[in-house]
Amino acid sequence: xxxRVLRDGRLVVATHxxxxxxEIADLVRPLGIGTVSAGELGLPEPEETGDSFTANAxxxxxxxxxxxxxxxxxxxxxxxxxALGGAPGIYSARWAGPAKDFAxxxxxxxxxxxxxxxxxxxxxxxxxxxALALAWPDDHVQVFEGRVxxxxxxxxxxxxxxxxDPMFLPDGHVLTFGEMDPDxxxxxxxxxxxxxxxxxxxxxxxxxx
Numbered sequence: 001x002x003x004r005v006l007r008d009g010r011l012v013v014a015t016h017x018x019x020x021x022x023e024i025a026d027l028v029r030p031l032g033i034g035t036v037s038a039g040e041l042g043l044p045e046p047e048e049t050g051d052s053f054t055a056n057a058x059x060x061x062x063x064x065x066x067x068x069x070x071x072x073x074x075x076x077x078x079x080x081x082x083a084l085g086g087a088p089g090i091y092s093a094r095w096a097g098p099a100k101d102f103a104x105x106x107x108x109x110x111x112x113x114x115x116x117x118x119x120x121x122x123x124x125x126x127x128x129x130x131a132l133a134l135a136w137p138d139d140h141v142q143v144f145e146g147r148v149x150x151x152x153x154x155x156x157x158x159x160x161x162x163x164x165d166p167m168f169l170p171d172g173h174v175l176t177f178g179e180m181d182p183d184x185x186x187x188x189x190x191x192x193x194x195x196x197x198x199x200x201x202x203x204x205x206x207x208x209x
Contacts, residue, residue, distance in 0.1 A: 014038045014064035014074035016045055019162030024075065026186060027195045043067050053077060053090055053131035054143050061135035069137050077130035077190060079164045081109065081152065083118040092164065103156075106167050110154050124152040128168065128190040132198055142201070146193025161185060 013024050016039040025035045038045070046063040050056035053076040060074035078092030088095045088109065096105040118124050127149045135141045149171050156166030158178030166178030170188060177185055186192050 010034050010036065010070060012036055012038060012041065012043075012064045012068045012070050012072040014043075014060040014072050017162075020075060023182075023186070023189075023191060024073065024195075026182070027192065028073075031199065038064050038068075038072075041068055048076070048090070050076075050090070053129055054133070054145070056090060057131040057133035058135070058141055058143065061133035061141060062139060065135040065137050066139075071134065071136050074133045074135070075130055075191060075194075076133075077128065079109070079126055079168070080129055081113070081124075081126040083116045083123055083125075084109070084112055087112075096163075102163050106156055106164055109152065109164070109167070113152065113154075121151045126150060126152050126168065128164075130190040130194040132191075132194045134198065142198075144194045144197040144201070146190045146195070146197065148188060148190045148193065 011028065011033050013021050013035050015021050015024070015037060021035070021037045021039075028035060043064055046059055048056045048059065050059055057074045057076035060076065061072050064072035064074060076090070078089055080086045080089050088105070092105070093100070095108055096102045113124060127147050129147045130145065132144045133141055151169050151171070152167050153169050153176060154167060156178060157176045158166050158180070160180060160182065161177045166176055168177050170177065173188075177189070
């Protein structure tokens, strides 16, 4: 598939999540790409009816691109826990409920791990997965994926990041995502890895023109 250039340098980020918007804006800023969120434009959040991270990312990106008449970037990401059969997976945000209470969501994960007898680190393997979809108003879409492997800890550690970050310890590190400086997290996160693929194939063309 041919990469397209973001010629006007303006990108809609299809999210109403302030933490996710901040992280994505930080990642594209060095490329000279300006961002505006779907929330700032008053765009509704489409129902996430897909059966995978990729399907949901594409759905959100296409909806935002069509409504804003601008290229749009959507992320669908979540936590996949081996001992829970991949849950919460695409339902990661829903486990936090309407109030987006991720302290509750993390407790739910831990309670289910305890119920499975998953007490040792090797029984608590998990990964963050991110699918990024970049869509244009004419329905052209490109998708990129990133993931990072790790172990779940309890109790949660740190108050940085968002979502399940405080209970996720990435492989090869001693700090959870909730404890890491944002710049350090940006270097290794699932979202950063998906962005690296996107940058190499699409946004780099904008910078090099």
